[in-house]
Amino acid sequence: MNATVTDIVGGPVVAPASRIENFIRSTRFDHPTLVIDTQVVETQFRALKAGLGEAHIHYAVKANPAREIIETLIANGSRFDAASRGEIELCLSLGAAPDDISFGNTIKRPSDIAFAFHAGITLFAVDAEEEMHKIAAQAPGAEVYVRLIVDASEADWPLTRKFGCARDKALDLLALATELGLKPVGFSFHVGSQTRKARMWTTVLDQVAEIWHSAIAAGYALTTLNIGGGFPAFYGEEIDSPTAYAAAVMDLVRARFGKVERIMAEPGRGLVAEAGMIAAEVLLVSRKSESDMHRWVYLDIGRFSGLAETEGEAIRYQFITDRDHEEMGACILAGPSCDSADVLYEKRPVQLPLGLTSGDRFIIRNCGAYTSTYSSIGFNGFPPLDVVVI
Numbered sequence: 610m611n612a613t614v615t616d617i618v619g620g621p622v623v624a625p626a627s628r629i630e631n632f633i634r635s636t637r638f639d640h641p642t643l644v645i646d647t648q649v650v651e652t653q654f655r656a657l658k659a660g661l662g663e664a665h666i667h668y669a670v671k672a673n674p675a676r677e678i679i680e681t682l683i684a685n686g687s688r689f690d691a692a693s694r695g696e697i698e699l700c701l702s703l704g705a706a707p708d709d710i711s712f713g714n715t716i717k718r719p720s721d722i723a724f725a726f727h728a729g730i731t732l733f734a735v736d737a738e739e740e741m742h743k744i745a746a747q748a749p750g751a752e753v754y755v756r757l758i759v760d761a762s763e764a765d766w767p768l769t770r771k772f773g774c775a776r777d778k779a780l781d782l783l784a785l786a787t788e789l790g791l792k793p794v795g796f797s798f799h800v801g802s803q804t805r806k807a808r809m810w811t812t813v814l815d816q817v818a819e820i821w822h823s824a825i826a827a828g829y830a831l832t833t834l835n836i837g838g839g840f841p842a843f844y845g846e847e848i849d850s851p852t853a854y855a856a857a858v859m860d861l862v863r864a865r866f867g868k869v870e871r872i873m874a875e876p877g878r879g880l881v882a883e884a885g886m887i888a889a890e891v892l893l894v895s896r897k898s899e900s901d902m903h904r905w906v907y908l909d910i911g912r913f914s915g916l917a918e919t920e921g922e923a924i925r926y927q928f929i930t931d932r933d934h935e936e937m938g939a940c941i942l943a944g945p946s947c948d949s950a951d952v953l954y955e956k957r958p959v960q961l962p963l964g965l966t967s968g969d970r971f972i973i974r975n976c977g978a979y980t981s982t983y984s985s986i987g988f989n990g991f992p993p994l995d996v997v998v999i
């Protein structure tokens with residue numbers, strides 16, 4: 610069966626209906642529901658792995674912690690990047706080996722560091738002196754890598770300066786780690802989420818390589834380079850295949866770092882976004898005045914019930930309706946809650962069928978990453994996003 614898919618510029622393109630789409634079409638949902646296909650997770654994992662070569666994949670659990678996803682990844686030999694005790698417990702409870710989990714959040718509760726250490730986790734991220742002292746106290750002798758701030762991100766969802774230390778502090782942190790009896794093993798960074806082109810990594814890798822080589826020149830026997838996430842998903846703008854993209858990134862890495870004992874990559878979005886679609890519904894279509902240029906289309910899902918990445922209209926999802934063969938027109942797309950920030954796309958209106966009406970099924974494509982985890986627990990009485998795994 611073929612279904613028409615609404616292209617971002619408005620023209621319908623024909624794509625084969627996926628298992629997820631068929632499932633949604635044959636099911637009735639009372640609430641917005643994220644439907645995940647673990648076969649797609651497996652396919653994406655293998656495709657990324659094929660390109661990443663010697664690098665180890667540590668799935669960034671926060672992108673989607675559905676247990677079936679974690680289980681699928683464990684079965685395929687994935688490792689994990691966890692940000693909290695909860696994520697560590699989840700991975701361990703499903704059978705991940707402690708050695709395969711890194712504690713990648715640079716802002717950790719001391720009791721969580723102690724928990725992780727006693728559970729057998731020995732690799733921690735750090736970007737500040739206080740954190741180094743916490744790790745030394747709670748996880749004596751552990752391996753640490755220093756997270757660096759990188760600039761000039763060209764990502765669609767950049768990560769700003771919240772995480773990482775500037776380059777002029779990086780070596781001091783390595784020295785502090787040694788002084789405190791920890792093992793400073795290397796560096797990490799994040800190029801920015803949804804970095805659409807591999808060539809956008811170039812300047813960031815240049816920055817990291819400069820510090821890497823100065824640390825080696827200063828006598829540190831670095832073993833670990835963590836290249837973070839950033840691997841893109843398809844949201845309508847062309848991207849390379851996961852294998853080609855990952856291979857191109859690794860070529861850039863090898864050219865700058867040579868042989869590194871342990872390279873870690875932490876895809877989140879690139880592994881799971883295309884494995885999920887949300888089944889939603891149109892609640893209302895209206896115009897604010899007789900002369901209003903745009904219709905307003907209100908869905909039963911919005912910024913607080915899973916679509917947080919529409920903030921700043923940064924991530925532009927694509928949609929499927931049952932009327933995509935009908936005439937299209939621009940509209941403003943909004944969520945159902947009583948918060949005026951709950952508008953998904955207004956600056957760049959969305960093309961949707963003119964016949965769209967209350968009660969119509971509304972499918973949001975490629976939204977398996979950063980949706981269920983961003984869904985609020987009952988804001989305005991709306992239930993959190995349901996998740997179904999097929």
Ligand SMILES: *Cc1c(COP(=O)(O)O)cnc(C)c1O
Nearest residue numbers: 669802838839840875876877878
């Ligand atoms: C969120 C996160 C990732 C995953 O990023 P994506 O852009 O989704 O691939 C990787 N590493 C760290 C440390 C993160 O916080």
